[in-house]
Amino acid sequence: MPLFKARIEIWLKEGLVDAEGQTVKEALNDLGYPIMAARVGKVYQLIIEAVDKKAAEKTIDELCRRLLANPVKDRYYFEVSRY
Amino acid sequence: MIRILVLRAPGTNCDEETARALREAGACVDVIHTNKLVKREVDLFQYHVLVLPGGFSYGDRVRAGAIWAKKLRAHIGDMLLRYAEEGRPILGICNGFQVLVELGLLPGWESSLEPQAALAPNTSARFEARWVYLRYEGSERCIFTRDIPRGAVLRMPVAHSEGRFLLAHDEDLSRLISNGQLVFRYALPDGRPAEGAYPFNPNGSLFDIAGICNPKGTVLGLMPHPERAVYSWQLPESASSNLEGASVYADGWPIFASMVRYIDENIA
Known part of the structure; x- marks a missing residue:
């Protein structure tokens, strides 16, 4: 079966206070940068075996919800490409 | 004899003091690793109560409690669900509360193991280790708080990075309240709710929520550490007073004592 690479981003939902992002924003403001907002998320890279891209996307979507x-x-986004 | 299982995982660090508190309450306690339970080397159902203690299971990777919860779900999910549905008590402290929320056993509205709530990173963006005031909301069915008078103000320490309790939908809060599932709220020293004021509400929790139970009152989860407030010599002022050796109990004690008495009267 072919391999696919998934790049997954996990973000705290819009509307929830992202305290780490706020801290980053303030630190960058202290350094003189005109940053108006900052949010911090997490990125995962997974290599997955699947029959095709569609099947890989389905599995990635499921594992995002499950773990x-x-x-x-949280909100999540992902991109799947041939590895 | 009341038998209690305190479950360990890689990174739990409150198992021994939790076991000590339960033994003080008269229970026979086994501290056992999750892997033994997962491999079925231990029978969960020979225990009257399951306790998930505090710590940093699996290094808090992905999210606090997420890995431990999914490991339990993958291997013994059906068993855990049955254990809870039979009304067998489960107590989750700090990381244990995070696990119960990730498992959906709290608030426990659905007969599934999907999360219905979350414990998000603290709004202070840091680890909060401090003594807090808790207001007992008087949850009638909660078997862990029967010895606590409604409206009592309790002092216990918190120590966590991810304790901001959140619910999925706006209407979920009123459901929690009307079901009598609201057990502890962060409060001011006089017992009024903290209303989000830091550091009394240390993490930005919705409605100052510090601890909740399931609709039956048999599963309790809370972020503060009652096992660190069992004896008066654990209180912060004991360092400056002469309490050493005193066998006076502190505010965390009734949680363990109430639960053991419940088992004694109803099950064992």
């Missing part, structure tokens, strides 16, 4: 994100507080 990498808590859908109550």
Whole structure:
């Protein structure tokens, strides 16, 4: 079966205070940069075996919901490409 | 004899003091590693109570409690769900609370192991280790708090980075309240709710929520550490007073004592 590379981003949902992002913003402002907002997320890279790209995307979506994100507080995005 | 299982995982660090508190309450306690339970070397159902203690299981990777919760779900999920549905008590302290939320056993509204709530990173963006005031909301069914008078103000320490309790939908909060599932709220020293004021509410929790139970009152999860407030000599002022050796109990004690008494009267 072919291999695919998935790049997954996990973000705290919009509207929830992202305290780490706020700290980063303030630190960059202290250094003189005109940063108006900052958010911090997490990136995962997975190599997955699947019959095709569509199947890989389906599995990635499922595993995001089951482990990498808590859908109550997180949003996730991913891109899948041939590895 | 009341038998209690305190479950360990790589990175738990409150198992021994939790076991000590339970033994003080008269229970027979086994501290056992998750891998033994997962391999079925231990029978969960020979224990009256399951306790998930605090710590940093699996290094808090992905999210605090996420890996431990999914490991339990993958291997013994059905068993855990049955254990809870039979009304067998489960207590989750700090990281243990995070695991119960990740497992969906709290708030426990669905007969599934999907999360219905979350414990997000603290709004202070840092690890909060401090003594807090808790207001007991008087949850009638909660078997862990029967010895605590409604409205009592308790002092216990918190120590966590991810304790901001959140619910998925706006209407979930009123459901939690009307079900009597709200157990502890962060409060001011006089017992009024903290209303988000830092550091009384140390993490930005919705509605100052510090601890909740399931609708039956048999599963309790809380971020503060009752096992670190069992004896009066654990209190912060004991360093400057002459309490050493005193066998006076502190505010965390009734949680363990109530639960053991419940088992004694109803099950064992």
